Amino acid sequence: MVDVKQVADAADMIVNGYAFTRCAEGFRVLNLNRPDRAVVFSNDGKVLETSMDDIEVRIAGDYLEKNRKFMED
Template structure:
């Protein structure tokens, strides 16, 4: 439970149990209900690495495209 709390605290955004964290030009997404399920995408939404199945990837990418505005830099 402490690991999940640590991940959630460091996340830039959490949507329906998925933690989204920006690192350089990549977005790392982790399923907080199953820490073995992860996805790394480019800022444009291109899948770079994953341990998720195709259905979960589609769900997470839909979350990303509808909520990515909440992770945009305020200074930009």
């Protein structure tokens, strides 16, 4: 099982219960309230892997696009 506190502490950004972390593929997103739900987005926003339903992927993707500027160096 995922250690939610560890993921949250290592996250680059947390928005409304979703932890966003940069990775080699692009961005990993974990729903901290439902740790069995995650998605990996490419740098251009395409879904590479997911255990989320379509609606939740859309929500996480929207949060990423609206807040990506806060994750820039």
